[in-house]
Amino acid sequence: MQESKRQRRPRREFNREEGINKAQALFHRYGFDGVGVAALTEALDINPPSLYAAYGSKIGLFERTLERYVVEQGLPLSEIFAEDRSLGDGIRHLFIAAADQYSRDASCPGCLVTEGARAADPDARSIALRIGNQMAEALKAAISSHAPDQADTLTDVIVTTLRGFSAAAYAGMKPERLRAVAGFSGELLARELDSAGS
Amino acid sequence: MQESKRQRRPRREFNREEGINKAQALFHRYGFDGVGVAALTEALDINPPSLYAAYGSKIGLFERTLERYVVEQGLPLSEIFAEDRSLGDGIRHLFIAAADQYSRDASCPGCLVTEGARAADPDARSIALRIGNQMAEALKAAISSHAPDQADTLTDVIVTTLRGFSAAAYAGMKPERLRAVAGFSGELLARELDSAGS
DNA sequence: ACTCGATAATAGCGATCGCTACGAAAAAGC
DNA sequence: GCTTTTTCGTAGCGATCGCTATTATCGAGT
Numbered sequence: 001m002q003e004s005k006r007q008r009r010p011r012r013e014f015n016r017e018e019g020i021n022k023a024q025a026l027f028h029r030y031g032f033d034g035v036g037v038a039a040l041t042e043a044l045d046i047n048p049p050s051l052y053a054a055y056g057s058k059i060g061l062f063e064r065t066l067e068r069y070v071v072e073q074g075l076p077l078s079e080i081f082a083e084d085r086s087l088g089d090g091i092r093h094l095f096i097a098a099a100d101q102y103s104r105d106a107s108c109p110g111c112l113v114t115e116g117a118r119a120a121d122p123d124a125r126s127i128a129l130r131i132g133n134q135m136a137e138a139l140k141a142a143i144s145s146h147a148p149d150q151a152d153t154l155t156d157v158i159v160t161t162l163r164g165f166s167a168a169a170y171a172g173m174k175p176e177r178l179r180a181v182a183g184f185s186g187e188l189l190a191r192e193l194d195s196a197g198s
Numbered sequence: 199m200q201e202s203k204r205q206r207r208p209r210r211e212f213n214r215e216e217g218i219n220k221a222q223a224l225f226h227r228y229g230f231d232g233v234g235v236a237a238l239t240e241a242l243d244i245n246p247p248s249l250y251a252a253y254g255s256k257i258g259l260f261e262r263t264l265e266r267y268v269v270e271q272g273l274p275l276s277e278i279f280a281e282d283r284s285l286g287d288g289i290r291h292l293f294i295a296a297a298d299q300y301s302r303d304a305s306c307p308g309c310l311v312t313e314g315a316r317a318a319d320p321d322a323r324s325i326a327l328r329i330g331n332q333m334a335e336a337l338k339a340a341i342s343s344h345a346p347d348q349a350d351t352l353t354d355v356i357v358t359t360l361r362g363f364s365a366a367a368y369a370g371m372k373p374e375r376l377r378a379v380a381g382f383s384g385e386l387l388a389r390e391l392d393s394a395g396s
Numbered sequence: 397a398c399t400c401g402a403t404a405a406t407a408g409c410g411a412t413c414g415c416t417a418c419g420a421a422a423a424a425g426c
Numbered sequence: 427g428c429t430t431t432t433t434c435g436t437a438g439c440g441a442t443c444g445c446t447a448t449t450a451t452c453g454a455g456t
Contacts, residue, residue, distance in 0.1 A: 037415075049434070049436095051415095053433080129370070132369065156371070159366070160365075162362070163366055167315075167358075180351060188387065399455090404452085405451090410444100418437090421433085426429080
């Protein structure tokens, strides 16, 4: 019976990198908890065993997704905080860049890492928090090269501000409004820093 | 057989208001998706049918929880933005009050409504977003009485900043650091507003 | 005392969760 | 050609999800 309903596909040898793309979109849109293995396998057009063979587990795939996200879509800090630019200018650019990226695609609002830290799953949360902390450290290093004495406070302020941008975008704030907020906040902070003459 | 293993409890007639307290703690700590009906019934020390008789559904209980939260723990806007106080002073106080409340209890970090808007469940999200928007409208009304012409932008900036505070607290930022961020941001914004002479 | 409406407890519904044992088919080696 | 190895497919595991039909027990009314 059932002769040969299988192997309909000629050995697809599916692309893992492309799979992470699809998974990234799903995780960003619906969150770690909102995406089941069934949804992932359907989106990647593979079966559960293939997913586990390729990525180990659902949370393994999530971790890979976050790591690729920071590499490919992470804000270019070294470029934004270039040496020939004032700290205030850097922050202005950083805020605008973040606001644009977070609200550009309404299907993927906010920062994947920041929003991933809200997962109900403890493992997913700790992974997202770890990667988020790495990004914060990188930011602090970039700031330290301009204003070493107030790097701690400034990093906290900026990280908190960016988290607000991400949350606002996730809550549905339109790009123009979020950009206006970023412009306002960045201008305020930049004037304060550049006028104080660090 | 099994004679009378039931009715161990003498007809407790459980307290619904107290039940919402317990549920609020759970939802705040673990999020809507992270709390199952089993956890709720165990915390309230009741059985599933009682929960559904009292609150209708899990999401019904969640909605009641949010509504009570804004009434009992919502930031007192009319007091913070009192008429005899400058807009800048109001914002300073608002930021400090929010930072304190969001980080006071490490087991309930952030704002329940703001963090609730990150639930994977679409119904829970829309409820939290609706209540959050109501709070934003109330804030806008309070600001309008001081600076009607820039109420829109200011509301966006403040709401986004508060979202950042909530997210930072949820990510584990300690009370002193979050308070420092709130002091810094509030001072910056207050000086800008009060110096411009609205 | 006895009935009766209200309420709580047991048990379990169908669905989905993350995950995997196992067998079939394609690629690789001889 | 045939065997071996590797990959993929089906099917389904145990656990948990939100929720409820049914039954047992209470308190109130007469």
